[in-house]
Amino acid sequence: VVTSATRLPLYQGGYQPDIPTEATKKVMMNVLGIAALYHDSSCCILIDGKLRAAAQEERFSRIKYDSRIPKEAVRYCLKEAGLTIHDIDYVAYYEDPTKKLSRQLWMLAQGLPFDDQLINRMDPHRPEQEIRDIMGYEGPIEYMDHHLAHAAGTFCFSGFPEAAIFTVDSVGEWATTTLGRGSQSGIELLDEIHFPNSFGLLYSTMTSYLGFDVNDGEYKVMGLAPYGTPRYTDQVWKLIESNKSSQLQLQLDYFDFLAGQRMFSDKLIELFKQPPRSKNDEITQFHQDVAKSMQVVLEDLLLEKVRYLYEKVPSQNLCMSGGVALNCVANGRIHREGPYTNLFIQPASGDAGSSLGAAAYVHAKYDQSSFAGERMEHVYLGPGYTSEEITRLVQETPLPFEDYHGNFDALCTAVSKRLAEGQIIGWYQGRMEFGPRALGARSIIADPRRPEMRDKINALVKKREAFRPFAPVVLYDKAREHFDLDCPSPFMLLVCQVCSPLELPAITHIDGSARVQTVTEQYNPRFAGLLRHFDQETGCPILLNTSFNMKDEPIVCTPVDAIRCFVRSKMDALVLQDIVIDQKSVPAFWDETINFFEGPKSANIDHSVYTFF
């Protein structure tokens, strides 16, 4: 049974925040959820248990994976909710600093190198101090276990009255994986895997060995895997000890992350009989095979744990969260081959999404209301700009534009025509998505039938590795005609086989799979409208959909970010709500001054080894 969330007025010609009055403010419980000081910090606000806004700090600061206290995201959430800082009843923080310190002290005892700055970062009072000093918050702060925040982040937004819960990431405090159950009366974690044993660290270690950034390149390994053959599964199995119980044990002599300099040891290199790949080295068949082997082992392991969980919690429903739950290939197998009928995966399953869980848990606890909340039907929880605001800004630039305000059909017709001609388009509509996926609010879109499109977007627009696949977005009512998919996939978290009568080379991965997003008019009417027009124009209800950003940049947030990215990436056209700007109309002198258009700012986390502090 899935309940529907109240639909917010999102896309019909802009939106107006639903601002509480002075009288209603006093009776509502307002909870701010915070995830910060590790990587990818975020904030959300729950008013009387309803999720009103959520955003990652990186979108505002323009620093990818920004880990600092999310002061800008907090300001945005409060503004969106029509509240100010003293209207907040609780701040819910996504981890327990004392338990985290315990794990960090243990790591120091194992010989992890450290310095003054690291010691200062370990201070368990730091979260509170920064919440007070930087956010200016004066009220109560509730810390909770990191994996409980993950668990609540998925269960409380699943719409299930009860469910089994499986959280998997790299590390929290001590726990790295938990198995549990959720019901209206609470969330119970039944079993845990403890650091240093970790699915996430296992996958990140192989990510690093394959020459990709830790905490960033894991999805590249997943994308590389279909090019390979699982020749090295025996070697990968040697890295761990697992059985059909809940537990997993890393064979630590293959790993070096406890020494703090790199993820893998020399013994792991000996095991695979090849030196680790450096970032700019060519990707060979060996790397593809190792990626495939790692992926297969991960899927098998996760399935094994899910089956074990089913023995303990034989529900119809499974909720998943944690960074590893972003591995949509594994999710697809769990959905197809696992024992649970219904699967809900939090769309921002990484640490950013645990701010939602922290807030939901604290609300249910103090409001004494049900932990089983309404289903999260969409992720359009970030800032939005009205058509008038955007037009007013663009009118001050030298960019000529086509204005379709009040004529959405004409906009869709014009955009469909451009897409059918092979143009790459920046599609900027309504409120920004929360989480790692662009789902039609801040997207780059193109015709998936064109064989050249993947290479063109990878090379020219996104400036990233050629092997990386792009995802399709499809009208939900047409999805089964083209994909082997028997349920909605609104958050692009499931991988399935392409079975379309159309040739779709730009979104079909080497193994015939695709990571599908399904769209309905109910939750994204403008994106669905565009797909219908494109279908009418071409007979194809599918578009290529990738995030609106360039390499090493966060997804765009404001119209100005979008214009910057559009100019630098050389997309063919930019659709900003109701207006269309053509790349040909960009003034020539903007090319000469391109350096003044901000490029990526350096991240404040280290990608060579996992950040344990």
Place this chain on the structure above:
Amino acid sequence: MSKQEPFEAQKKICDRIAQSIYQQAGSFTILQGLNQLSILHNSAPRKQQRLRSSESEEESKGVGIWIPTSTEENPSYQRKPGINNLEASMWANRETIPAKGPKKRVVFIGESVARGFFFEPHFSPASVLETILNRHSAPVEYEVIDLARSNLSLRGLQQLIKDSLKLKPDSFVLFAGNNWIMYNDDLQKEMSQFSEALAENGDTAAFKENIKVWISGQIRNLLRFCQNIVQETGIPIFFMLPEFNDVDFASDTRYAIPYMNIEKTVEWRQSLRDASDHKDSESREQALQRMMQLDDGVSSIAPSMLARLYAEQGYTHKARQYYHIARDAELWNWLNTPRCYTFIQDMLRNEAEKHGIHLIDLPQEYQHSLKNGLPDRTLFFDYCHLTGDGIRLSMSAAAAALLQRMADQQITTTDLRAYAPTPENPVLARAHLLAANHNASWGQPESIIRHHCESAYRIDSIVFKKMNHWPEITGIPLPPIMTSAYANAWSGGDRDTLYRLATLGPYSYSHFVDTLESIENKNPSSITRIRATHHDVCKKEIDLLSPFSCIHSWAQPETLTIEDIGYFRAYSLISRFSFFCSKPADIHLTITLRIPNSEKILEPVQIRIQEKPGFEMQATTQWQTMHGTLQKENITPGLNTIELIWPLADLDNEYELHRIVQQMKQGEKIQLYQPVGDIYHFTANAQ
């Protein structure tokens, strides 16, 4: 015992320690202390992530941004290909450096003053020096190789001297000393070790002294480095000692209170009120002297006011003395403009010659030229950048020193000045216009902004008209480069100027904008249209905490806090917020504010509009949201200014100082003024 048992035992111990650290205040300090004593150290240091600045990272095939064109022993040099516009725009405007020939080569190295900031790339001190030398020294020919770079640091200076030995100079002229505190990454790294004085009792004076001692060590290193070069190569080094614009650059634009205890703070604020209110100069002088005693000389407010008082009374010597005290008062402050502090000047005066370096003492040259007058707008465009006359005088002094040492010619600065070229009128007009904008950006008084605008208009009204798109460019909430006004200015020419302007922030330089409007007096509607379109309180709620409304100067201490924390922390005793109103209307204000870390709040917060009383609010130590209305009789169609006057409060400095010390230890920039209030939310609405 199973494999898991030792792990579980260790975990329990770690849990207990962590609990104990969390529960007992101060126990984390023990961990920090153990680390500092190296008791916990057991391995190699973590890798450094900080990148070195581009000015110093080249170990050096080349010189600055120039690289050799061949591997010959005496190559020519050219600019590195692919260097970005911003970096390129920092350096002297030369594409190539020729191979050393028969001309006597003077390598000229320095900071933005040496580049001829505001004149570049059209007119430079190096070219003036070369002209003077060549007009006077025939048949010997001189070439001056201009290697000046804006924002050049002390470390960068040393690197550049070392690298430019490859150019086989016959002499070096160094024109530097303004940037040695402001652009000093090494100092920033060392700051945490100076924090103990602050942690103890908020002793800003001791903190300041520590900085002076550390910088003095760095300068001594530079002098020794130069001495070695002179001794090893025989190449003479001339050092031009910079000066500061005492009269026409106000150091006291920040009305903020340095750290003192509450008794001193109350008396200091009362003295400031007395000094502002009293008409008779004796009482004013007494009040200001008392302020200086109370704050230990770490605020520029009292000495600046005293200097102006003495100057008005004709006491030039005393005025100079107090201008210098004001200039030096806040050398700890990251928001200060570049300047050559008295202790740096004195050190170079005392030690340069001992290290074999020839000193060209510009402060003395200026004093002589001004007939004992004070340095002012005739020589300076802003704090330290020179006018055309300033450059001519300075380069004449340099030429006199060079000719004396290198050609044994005794010619006075005054005589040589006749040989110095002047900038052409369009270049001079442009420089005045840029100076007006720069002074506005630093929160300088309207009179000096008007002086530069009027000078630009008088000298070349065409240049003025071409460049006066700038207020439109900055008034739109877009990056300047994206605006139509910028595109129009681009097509009109002078792209170098636009490049530089594009790096400035979107602040409401209202003086600059209004002055431009009033001088041109032709088309004020473009600014009004922009304000009405984007900032009109009659059309939409205006966020008074946006930079357009609340940041009026780079020198404002609030600029740093807006970047670092999620709300507006006021350090200035009066916070100003501007908004545009297209027609008179009642303006409703909503404000969430507090007086942080206070035990007693002694007065209400006052809100004023256009310098008239608005209303009062009783703030508390915790956030409160309050509403108030400004009556339409007091609202002016156009730009309006709200002043929020913060009350006297008994601030808990200990908490703040602890926070500052922690920030310093994290390598963050700090602000050493007492916070007087916080605002989380501040909006104005006419509807």
